[in-house]
Amino acid sequence: MAEFFLEYGMFFLKTLTFVVAVALILMAVVAAASRSRGAGGSSSEGHIEIKKYNERLEDLQDALSYSLLDPAQQKEADKEKKAEDKATKKAEKAAAKIAKKQRGSGETVVPIETKPRLYVMDFDGDIRASEVEKLRREITAVLTTATVEDEIVVRLESGGGMVTSYGLAASQLDRIRDKKIPLTICVDKVAASGGYMMACVADKLIAAPFAVLGSIGVVAQIPNVHRLLKDLKIDFEMLTAGKYKRTLTVFGENTDEGREKFIEDIERIHAQFKAYVSERRPQLDIEAVATGEIWSGQDTLDLHLADALSTSDQYLIDACDEREVLILTYKEKKSLKDRFSLGAQSIIDGVLMKWLDRLVKSRYSIG
Numbered sequence: 001m002a003e004f005f006l007e008y009g010m011f012f013l014k015t016l017t018f019v020v021a022v023a024l025i026l027m028a029v030v031a032a033a034s035r036s037r038g039a040g041g042s043s044s045e046g047h048i049e050i051k052k053y054n055e056r057l058e059d060l061q062d063a064l065s066y067s068l069l070d071p072a073q074q075k076e077a078d079k080e081k082k083a084e085d086k087a088t089k090k091a092e093k094a095a096a097k098i099a100k101k102q103r104g105s106g107e108t109v110v111p112i113e114t115k116p117r118l119y120v121m122d123f124d125g126d127i128r129a130s131e132v133e134k135l136r137r138e139i140t141a142v143l144t145t146a147t148v149e150d151e152i153v154v155r156l157e158s159g160g161g162m163v164t165s166y167g168l169a170a171s172q173l174d175r176i177r178d179k180k181i182p183l184t185i186c187v188d189k190v191a192a193s194g195g196y197m198m199a200c201v202a203d204k205l206i207a208a209p210f211a212v213l214g215s216i217g218v219v220a221q222i223p224n225v226h227r228l229l230k231d232l233k234i235d236f237e238m239l240t241a242g243k244y245k246r247t248l249t250v251f252g253e254n255t256d257e258g259r260e261k262f263i264e265d266i267e268r269i270h271a272q273f274k275a276y277v278s279e280r281r282p283q284l285d286i287e288a289v290a291t292g293e294i295w296s297g298q299d300t301l302d303l304h305l306a307d308a309l310s311t312s313d314q315y316l317i318d319a320c321d322e323r324e325v326l327i328l329t330y331k332e333k334k335s336l337k338d339r340f341s342l343g344a345q346s347i348i349d350g351v352l353m354k355w356l357d358r359l360v361k362s363r364y365s366i367g
Contacts (some may be wrong), residue, residue, distance in 0.1 A: 004038035048141045053120065053316055053325035107200075117150045118323040120316065125158025125195055129165035135332040136172045143179055151182045151323065154202075155312045160215060164272025169194070170276070173201040177280075186312035187211045192294055197273065200280045206305040206315055211299050215304060216277060217292030218270045220262070226253045269273060281305075 066077060119142045123131055135154075141154060154173065167308065176183045185191075185202035192215035199205055199213070207213055229236055229251060236251040247258040247265070270290070278286040283304040289295075300306040319325055 046137070046330055048138065049329045049331055050206065051327040052120050052329055054320045057317065057320055078287070084340045097099045115322065115324045117146065118153060118319050118325045119150065120155065120325060120327040121145060122155045122200050123158065123169070123198070125161065127161035127162055129169045129194065132165060132169045132172065134330045134332070135169060139172050139175055142328065146181050151184060152176055153184045153186060155186050155188070156191055156195065156199055157187070157189050158195030158198065159190050160195050163194070163218070166194025166197050168324040170198045170201055173198055177201060179366045186315055187213065189310055193217065197276060200277045206308045206310050206312070207300055208311045209309050211293045213300050214289060214298050215292055216273060216290040218273060220266050222248050223250055224254055225251060
């Protein structure tokens with residue numbers, strides 16, 4: 001049996017070495033190609049894309065209504081549609097001519113009356129809150145034009161992750177609050193831990209009936225292989241300046257003093273987390289909900305973790321009656337090297353999240 005494991009281990013190491021070598025070669029090729037394009041002066045700046053949600057809904061409604069007509073009615077509907085389009089274009093041209101004439105004569109151009117706007121952004125969080133850069137660009141763009149009469153909606157999905165990353169993401173949302181622009185956050189699946197740190201910034205927090213909210217806590221874990229190294233007679237030395245530069249380590253022998261300091265550190269972060277949430281949602285009994293537990297459905301309303309139960313889809317559809325709903329997405333130009341690196345990171349994150357999801361589902365499942 002020992003020989004089998006030895007042979008298997010050797011095979012695994014050879015395979016791993018081959019895979020790493022191929023990956024390094026590909027990265028080198030991609031880096032060279034990127035440098036070549038960079039010398040040509042290509043820009044890495046992205047741009048904001050805007051989709052009009054009202055028009056999308058109208059198109060869906062028209063398509064469904066059209067499909068229910070018989071051939072004769074469809075023919076008549078086509079004629080009416082052409083006539084409407086022609087009249088609309090004529091009106092737009094007339095308005096453009098009037099505006100041009102007003103500008104030429106120095107008159108103040110009378111703006112066309114429009115509905116207040118509702119800007120929609122999406123944040124799909126991973127462990128590192130990788131979309132924070134995209135979010136900050138979108139918020140910056142919106143804040144250049146939005147007024148207090150408008151509204152911003154963030155469709156948020158996140159199970160949390162790194163404290164610093166989610167702290168930055170939540171701070172980006174604070175920029176909206178500081179400008180007094182109404183902020184609504186919709187959670188269709190999960191806003192836990194760092195995800196809830198972001199969600200609590202909202203003026204109005206809407207959760208789907210089975211969305212999971214909460215997990216206001218801090219977790220840290222670290223493996224330790226000191227005993228294994230000791231059995232293998234391998235020494236590990238770590239030199240530090242500062243009593244608490246390292247409290248717990250992977251390879252060294254951990255001490256009770258180090259553990260106590262480590263716990264003290266995460267307790268301090270937890271206190272900061274609680275203070276942040278309670279400041280933005282003062283109606284919460286923070287000591288009752290900051291236990292690391294999660295809630296859904298009516299419990300989120302009873303505990304004031306959310307303000308209403310609804311899906312983001314329904315909220316946006318209802319908003320179309322009174323607002324012009326615009327969906328914003330920041331599209332960044334990525335080099336081949338960046339796409340390769342992000343692809344590799346996504347694969348690793350995907351594997352980790354898949355196993356984490358399996359562990360969660362084994363604990364919380366239906367059926």
